[in-house]
Amino acid sequence: MNELSDSENRIDILSMYPEELEDYLKGMGYPSFRAKQVFSWLHEKYVGSVDEMTSLPKEMRQQLKDDMCYVEEEMRQTSREDGTVKFLFKMHDGQMIETVFMKYHHGNSICISSQCGCAMGCRFCASTIGGCIRNLTAGEMLGQIYSAMRLTGERISNVVVMGTGEPLQNYDNLIRFIRLLTHEKGYNLSVRNITVSTCGIVPMIDRLSEEKLPITLALSLHAPTDSLRRTIMPVANKYSIDETLGACERYFDKTGRRLTVEYSLMHGINDSVNDADTLGRLLRGRGIHVNLIPVNPVNETDFKPGTPEDVHLFKNTLEKYKINVTIRRGLGADIDAACGQLRRRRTRDN
């Protein structure tokens, strides 16, 4: 697969940089102003189909019709409590992905998927149960954002790549997606408003630090020791916590972006006061922000969240080490909140 097409070699104009689009359309005999028009329809007006590009000749629209990997709304759940919207999008090959749109005081955020399924095998996560089916193209990642904006009529100011998939395993498409989303001729989002979450693939973190992109990096740690981490995250068999935090430190040195550590609290597994103390000693003095997430129970697994008191005790213990800690706001608690649950339910029902 190359980055301008998907696994079936379908051309995807939404994944093309302006100069690539220009070359592609030139090959079809069109002058360069047509490429500018198409780029603007895609990245400034977020059209859902080539048919809507009304300034193009009909014949051209006909020719381009199959050259875009659309994501189409298959289903939507809206939280009555806080307005969070969870979309299930269908891709041209029938595969489904999830996207979550969230409202915050400081602007709207979106959580997008980077792969269809996931190969990392974290034991508490619904997204990985069926393995990784395929990578998403850059256009399919952009399409989640553009479709959500078109469908909600709202703008988005923060993007987190924290949905289904391991973004650093779909590296080239991820970088292309970020460069397109922040392109001055497109949506022009600030790179600083993008967060990429990883389970910690050390060589890829080092590679990311060379891109000169000040993205916020979030590390899914979930355990203060290697032995505990190995029981819930297979990636821990490959890279130790020491090596992983080392790569994150190099990332900070190169980009100036402080690390966020994500820690899903699983009752009786990693949420004791002793765990909090060990984590505090591990992370103190490094300028790391810790985000605690009470685990979302997944049908196929036994992991359960603790009580709010357990969560607060963990937070208070960490704070003794002068670590900046937040508890993830439980958005969309009344809809299938945990990553991958809606997609799984849909796949099972069909």
Ligand code: SAH
């Ligand atoms: N592969 C990337 C990004 C996707 S997962 C990563 O590992 O970071 C996004 C975050 O949700 C990760 O921190 C992941 O560990 C966490 N997560 C997955 N399933 C969860 C669940 N059931 N409850 C709470 N957090 C979960």
